[in-house]
Amino acid sequence: MSVADYAAAQGLHRVGARPPLWNYLKQTWERRDFTVAMARFRIQAEQQRNRLGMLWLVLQPSLNALVYGTIFGLLQAGSRPDGWAAYVVIGVFLFQYFSSSLNDGARSITGNRALVQSLAFPRITLPISVVLENLMALLPMLAVMVTAVLVMGYPPSWEWLLMVPLLALYTLFNTGIALIAARLTVHVRDLTQVLPFVNRMLFYTSGVLFAVDKILASYPWLVRLYDFHPLYQVLQIARGLLMHRGEYSLHYWLYFALWSVVTFVVGLLFFWVAEERYGRE
């Protein structure tokens, strides 16, 4: 009888073994209070020492949008899309949800080394709580977004409610991205040095600040490529809903839903497979 058999006969299990996927998800669900509390308290802690406190959650992205809006508004002059202020605010705010999920997700395991090495819980709660934290930060920004849209003269409509399923899909997408980034950073720490460039590049290629079909009119093949760009699709759907531009095709919903589900499932599996590795270094 080997030691393993003897242990099994005595009702002992191997410690730290990766649970099967279903059990893993169950354990994660049992930790939901912890996940939410971590997200909520971290937002609170971050703003704790600022005099304006939570107001910065709205001020910071608004100032960002103001700077980008002014500079790119002047540069583009004639080829500026209609409803410029609303266009920029929707673009910048929604993109920030993605970029901070990617950034913070990448650091969610390596940046919590002490926590990972001292308590046992499904590690997936860390990247999930990071995305949740960013979703919570997005909610007050949505109020600013709606204000900008109203100020630009777009009347409210029932279509706005479709933002809810859109954000749900977007959250799924960002979670998948955060999970993939979290594991990759564990293997190659240098990735955190590259991420700012990846973020910047995506920012300037996702149609955050310009109308792709106008700017790239002389490269029709490139414009067609944008039909498969998930971030561009989110922004265009949101603009279509909030600004009644009807400029996005309904296909975008289907494509983006596919993108979200596939990214999430791939991220989940990719992260779960390496569960035993986290905390080694």
Add this chain to the structure above:
Amino acid sequence: MAESEQVTAVAAEHGRPVVIVDQLHVKYRIFAGGRRARGRASRSGLFTLGGRGVRTVHALKGVSFTAYANESIGVIGHNGSGKSTLMRAITGLTPPAAGAVYATTRPNLLGVGAALLPDLSGENNIVLGGLALGFSKGEVTGLRDEIVEFAELQDAIELPMRTYSSGMQARLKFAIATAKHHEILIVDEALSVGDRQFRERSEARIREIRADAGTIFLVSHSMKSIRDTCDRVLWIHRGKLRMDGPTEKVVQAYEKSRTAGR
């Protein structure tokens, strides 16, 4: 084969085994800082890209033992001998390079400090720490008063934790961590925190947990607290189990080796 028969025979004597450590090896990979590690450094292709070597530290070299229900086991050894690594491997937090650890339930390290946020009030940290330990929301609310009282923080509980003295922080962490019933608990030098009065109370708390049909591992440099709390001691020396036996015998041998200059 003979070895496992021996294991079975011992089990009959001691009762139910709760932790079995079988030929445990743990290695750490470290990126050599500063000068390039040469010669003995082992390398793996990808990581030498930037001209930086990877050094492997063999922290545990084949440790085996079995712990039984209701034992309280002291773990002693010099700094860097691998005590803390062994404890982390037992909790499953540090994956083994070879060998395995088996346990009835997942052993818990007495350490919740890493989950707490210095900018939050003590109050909120109790919630966060409790949830991190696996309590439900309702249970945390129920335990709140008990934790505050044990940590003696009634007056400061609304203040952010960063304003606490190190003793106050240690008390709060200890109070949160021990609020949970642990079947197998690992205490890593936690008894040395706080003032004398709190130390006595925390030792009493440890004995309480032990009486609660738990198994305890105590890592400490204080031979006094080892003698007071443990009935069996493991002596780890340079990643190997040098001695395993009754407290008095092992502690005496350990102290003798220290006064002998090695």
